[in-house]
Amino acid sequence: MTEPTIPPLRTSARYRPGALEYLALGLIVLVIGQRWLVDLFDIPALQTGATVFVAIMIQATPFLLLGVVLSGAIAAFVPASFWRRVLPKNNALAVPVAGAAGALIPGCECASVPVANGLMARGVTPAAALAFLLSAPAINPIVMVSTFVAFPGEPELVLARFVASLLTAVVMGWLWLRFGKGEWLRIGPRTHLIGSSSFHTFRLTATHDFLHAGGYLVIGAFAAAAINVLVPPAVMNTVAENPFLAIGAMAALAILLSICSEADAFIAASFTEFSSTAKLTFMVIGPMVDLKLISLQAGTFGRAFAVRFAPTTVAIGIAASLIVGWVLLT
Amino acid sequence: MRRDVQAIILLLLGGAVLRVTWSDAYLNYVREGMRPFLFISAGLLLAFGAMAMVDAIRQLRTPAKVVAIDGLEHDDDVDDDHDDDHDHDHGAWSSWLLLLPVLAIFLIAPPALGAYSVARETTNAIPPAEAKAPPLPPGDPVEVTLSDFVGRAVWDSGLTLQDRQVRMTGFVTPNPAGGWWLARLSIACCAADAIGTRIQVQGAPILPANTWVTVTGAWTPGGGTMSADAIPILVSSSVDVVPEPRNPYE
Incomplete structure (x- = not known):
């Protein structure tokens, strides 16, 4: 090992424009071109897309912040030994415990990605952290209440949602335990996020996670806004006729529309032509896999993880919805 | 990504959230009940941004302290894309995308959905x-x-x-x-x-x-x-x- 070399202090640095200068220049150009930009967006489809994009960002920002504040607090204030004490030693048992713990934390799916990342960084077994990642946005009290409100007179659908979501999360955790490989998962080295004090560590972690995940949220929100404008709602009604096509279509729609788990029950309820099981599939898949989540997960855990995790979750989620729907909804 | 650019992105985003919440424009995008949470979010973003800015200024004052953690050569206050302590963490470019909603809010101000x-x-x-x-x-x-x-x-x-x-x-x-x-x-x-x-x-x-x-x-x-x-x-x-x-x- 060689000693790290400290670069010689330069006395007269040659001027090179950097990120800050480009940022300033870009902003000046955009402000000058503002009139032209507004004219460009004077097309209903583009305007609708822009509104949906900003709406998803505005809606998700408080939840993403909640998530990064929690992940920062986990990094700074919760000792790693805490998780060893609360979670069962046996990993196969830790998975359902972590999955059920998802019912306690009221948050959207955007919050759960940085939290799961923080848990893994603190030594929680990835399988348990992933079960929590999937279950937290799907079965928390706010989501359960909003589902109850969206489907008046159908409390069995609330129960079905809870059971099918938890089942999917736990099965995914166990699958990871059995088949998952550590190298698929990128848990970023976090040594550079250790500050001079607990509060400093908290602030560095939260800021870093927000900036990092926020960019991926932008990609997801952008894709969802584009889909919102490009896919005519009329296509849906023709698909609803065929029960098998309907379930696939509802799963695809949950992925493409990327609606917050706290609102998706109202959307599911608006698909009046679809069967209860198809609506259940929509509500099970939506909080676990959608465009903004795939983007967030790829950014946080790496692409190798996302390409394996997302399709498997969809398959397990559909299977769980079919089984639970068959038992509880018919 | 440089600390000062990070700080500016956080401050701009916090400013954008504050602006839509203050001016009632947020009602074009989300429900009225979100208002307190949006104010808290704007406050958090501005606070994180301000503290990151303080870090960046301190860093500028003591350039020699910027030592490579990952063995890459680091310039002091002169920037390139490999600066600061984040570059081994891939995807730092993604933070730049947070400027998109900021620009959309300040420059286009998308209206409520309609006909x-x-x-x-x-x-x-x-x-x-x-x-x-x-x-x-x-x-x-x-x-x-x-x-x-x-x-x-x-x-x-x-x-x-x-x-x-x-x-x-x-x-x-x-x-x-x-x-x-x-x-x-x-x-x-x-x-x-x-x-x-x-x-x-x-x-x-x-x-x-x-x-x-x-x-x-x-x-x-x-x-x-x-x-x-x-x-x-x-x-x-x-x-x-x-x-x-x-x-x-x-």
């Missing part, structure tokens, strides 16, 4: 919670929401609307088959989940799309019942052009 979104929908009347609607409150005319009116007209066969004058506020959405619909969107969470409600207005002058109007009139049968596609009909007695309400959604 374009409503015209694309096929369903109109989601079955209401109760099978039998309670009688309309007193008043002549009585103020109702569009979704309440449509629910009563379609799923209760208009029983509670007979012989009553109602008043509703919405925007004009041209009907390709002639005339226009009075329309309003409702959101459950944010504008991405907006659902539109339409009523065919009879006996009214043609108005341009997205004109906000208050319409007084009476329900008349013929729009269809017991179907999610039914669009009820209102015979108008007066149509007044009004400014866009503070909350454009129902």
Whole structure:
């Protein structure tokens, strides 16, 4: 090992424009071109897309912040030994415990990605952290209440949602335990996020996670806004006729529309032509896999993880919805 | 990514959230109940941004302390894309994308969804919670929401609307088959989940799309019942052009 070399202090640095200068220049150009930009967006489809994009960002920002504040607090204030004490030693048992713990934390799916990342960084077994990642946005009290409100007179659908979501999360955790490989998962080295004090560590972690995940949220929100404008709602009604096509279509729609788990029950309820099981599939898949989540997960855990995790979750989620729907909804 | 650029992105985003929340523009995107959380978010972003800026300034003052953690050569205050302590953490470029919503809010300020979104929908009347609607409150005319009116007209066969004058506020959405619909969107969470409600207005002058109007009139049968596609009909007695309400959604 060689000693790290400290670069010689330069006395007269040659001027090179950097990120800050480009940022300033870009902003000046955009402000000058503002009139032209507004004219460009004077097309209903583009305007609708822009509104949906900003709406998803505005809606998700408080939840993403909640998530990064929690992940920062986990990094700074919760000792790693805490998780060893609360979670069962046996990993196969830790998975359902972590999955059920998802019912306690009221948050959207955007919050759960940085939290799961923080848990893994603190030594929680990835399988348990992933079960929590999937279950937290799907079965928390706010989501359960909003589902109850969206489907008046159908409390069995609330129960079905809870059971099918938890089942999917736990099965995914166990699958990871059995088949998952550590190298698929990128848990970023976090040594550079250790500050001079607990509060400093908290602030560095939260800021870093927000900036990092926020960019991926932008990609997801952008894709969802584009889909919102490009896919005519009329296509849906023709698909609803065929029960098998309907379930696939509802799963695809949950992925493409990327609606917050706290609102998706109202959307599911608006698909009046679809069967209860198809609506259940929509509500099970939506909080676990959608465009903004795939983007967030790829950014946080790496692409190798996302390409394996997302399709498997969809398959397990559909299977769980079919089984639970068959038992509880018919 | 450099600390100072990080700080500026956080400050800009915090400023953008503060701006839409302060000016009521947030009602174009999310529900009113989000307001306190948006204020807290703006405060957090501005605080994180300000503290990151303090870090960046300190770093500038003591350039020699910027030592490579990962063995890469680091310049002091002169930047390149490999600066600071984040570059081994791939995807630092993603933070730049956070400027997109900032630019959209400050430069374009997208308006509330309107006629374009409503015209694309096929369903109109989601079955209401109760099978039998309670009688309309007193008043002549009585103020109702569009979704309440449509629910009563379609799923209760208009029983509670007979012989009553109602008043509703919405925007004009041209009907390709002639005339226009009075329309309003409702959101459950944010504008991405907006659902539109339409009523065919009879006996009214043609108005341009997205004109906000208050319409007084009476329900008349013929729009269809017991179907999610039914669009009820209102015979108008007066149509007044009004400014866009503070909350454009129902």
